Amino acid sequence: MSEDKVVNRIVGAIFVAMSISIEKGVSLKHMNTFGLEVAADQFCRFRSVDMLRAGLEKAHGLPKLILGGGSNILFTSDFQGMVLKNEIGEIQVVQEDEDFALVEAGAGVVWHDLVRFAVEKGWGGIENMSLIPGSCGAAPMQNIGAYGVEVKDCFQSLKAYHIASSEIHEFDGKACEFAYRESVFKRKLKGQYVILSVCLRLNKKPSLNTSYGAIELELETMGLNASVKTISDAVIRIRRSKLPDPAVIGNAGSFFKNPVVEDSLFQKLIGLHPSMPNYPAESGKKLAAGWLIEQCGWKGKDLGGYGVHDKQALVLVNRGQGSGEKLYALSEEIILSVKEKFKVEIEREVNII
Numbered sequence: 001m002s003e004d005k006v007v008n009r010i011v012g013a014i015f016v017a018m019s020i021s022i023e024k025g026v027s028l029k030h031m032n033t034f035g036l037e038v039a040a041d042q043f044c045r046f047r048s049v050d051m052l053r054a055g056l057e058k059a060h061g062l063p064k065l066i067l068g069g070g071s072n073i074l075f076t077s078d079f080q081g082m083v084l085k086n087e088i089g090e091i092q093v094v095q096e097d098e099d100f101a102l103v104e105a106g107a108g109v110v111w112h113d114l115v116r117f118a119v120e121k122g123w124g125g126i127e128n129m130s131l132i133p134g135s136c137g138a139a140p141m142q143n144i145g146a147y148g149v150e151v152k153d154c155f156q157s158l159k160a161y162h163i164a165s166s167e168i169h170e171f172d173g174k175a176c177e178f179a180y181r182e183s184v185f186k187r188k189l190k191g192q193y194v195i196l197s198v199c200l201r202l203n204k205k206p207s208l209n210t211s212y213g214a215i216e217l218e219l220e221t222m223g224l225n226a227s228v229k230t231i232s233d234a235v236i237r238i239r240r241s242k243l244p245d246p247a248v249i250g251n252a253g254s255f256f257k258n259p260v261v262e263d264s265l266f267q268k269l270i271g272l273h274p275s276m277p278n279y280p281a282e283s284g285k286k287l288a289a290g291w292l293i294e295q296c297g298w299k300g301k302d303l304g305g306y307g308v309h310d311k312q313a314l315v316l317v318n319r320g321q322g323s324g325e326k327l328y329a330l331s332e333e334i335i336l337s338v339k340e341k342f343k344v345e346i347e348r349e350v351n352i353i
């Protein structure tokens with residue numbers, strides 16, 4: 001299916017007409033996981049395509065932001081425009097046979113609720129991505145991934161609203177142009193579409209992926225054999241031990257992407273730092289940004305109520321006194337220090353608004 005294909009039929013729920021209410025000067029503190037005190041000039045929630053259309057009409061000529069769980073966003077100031085919060089819900093099994101199930105989730109469904117749905121049925125594919133915060137709609141946007149699996153690996157298709165034409169288009173995996181924490185929606189189609197629903201192909205006879213060392217170790221510690229359920233439990237335990245809970249300490253997960261470097265630079269670096277973690281990549285080697293940042297002395301740094309997490313240097317944290325500007329400035333300093341020490345450019349993963 002091509003990205004241009006107009007889909008005339010879409011599961012009933014998201015076409016339900018409802019009126020929208022536009023609020024002014026709404027605090028987004030509880031809608032961004034950094035917990036930053038910022039406000040939206042105008043704000044609405046949508047639970048259907050009609051509500052989205054009405055919201056977009058009201059936002060005509062204004063800057064617009066589609067908001068899911070706010071777990072991959074850094075607001076550097078108040079938002080001078082319309083924030084449209086996606087609340088399109090519902091999970092449906094749209095097709096199944098004895099081997100596979102196609103499961104479609106509204107873009108506003110919480111990602112981990114979809115994981116739980118799959119795990120309860122014993123259907124494989126997304127258990128390694130347990131407990132990633134945020135919405136199903138944002139998952140293909142940045143091709144979320146964890147513990148050796150990315151959403152592209154079980155992706156079937158998505159439906160998205162094309163803002164300019166008001167049409168609904170369907171995208172298959174190829175049209176999404178997935179890459180590491182990337183998709184076409186972050187690049188050439190940036191700002192053009194609102195993702196409405198996501199369909200995944202889950203495996204009823206799962207091939208389990210425990211290749212990420214920490215999973216095997218955790219299963220061993222728990223005294224359990226690998227299954228969809230035990231892998232999910234192990235991943236949840238590992239994540240809780242490393243990553244701060246946004247309900248307690250504001251953060252947006254990895255602030256930076258792991259960089260890929262050319263072989264010539266890699267050879268120089270590994271000569272100087274034989275213990276440097278590295279992974280094969282399509283063009284060169286992928287390095288662990290967390291390790292690079294830790295080597296620059298940032299891990300656990302507290303700059304007065306904000307700083308760098310003490311268990312994972314890739315995670316910037318707001319301990320209550322942070323602001324978007326301060327966190328952005330900190331990220332700038334970190335990028336410069338890694339560049340200076342290792343000659344490696346690290347790139348932000350979080351969307352700066």
Ligand code: FAD
Binds near residue numbers: 073135351
């Ligand atoms: P938001 O932050 O609301 O939005 C992110 C971007 O997507 C914005 O540009 C927004 O405009 C756009 N967007 C959102 N929904 C839509 C839509 N329906 N249509 C069009 N555009 C949309 N990520 C990983 O990949 N792996 C991890 O292991 C991981 N761990 C994390 C751990 C923690 C503690 C935290 C806080 C974050 C972590 N993340 C991880 C990052 C984050 O969870 C994901 O990027 C997630 O997919 C963001 O979802 P969201 O709904 O919160 O998106």
Ligand code: EPU
Binds near residue numbers: 252313314349
């Ligand atoms: N490391 C350090 N110091 C640190 C952090 C990490 O030395 O402070 C080293 C670790 O010891 C390990 C290597 O770096 O050798 C990799 O660390 P880890 O396994 O924790 O994974 P990561 O590369 O830091 C990535 C993703 C996470 C995802 C995990 C698990 C990115 C940018 N981050 O982190 O995704 O959960 O792998 O698969 O790719 C996110 O995207 O927000 C996110 C949390």
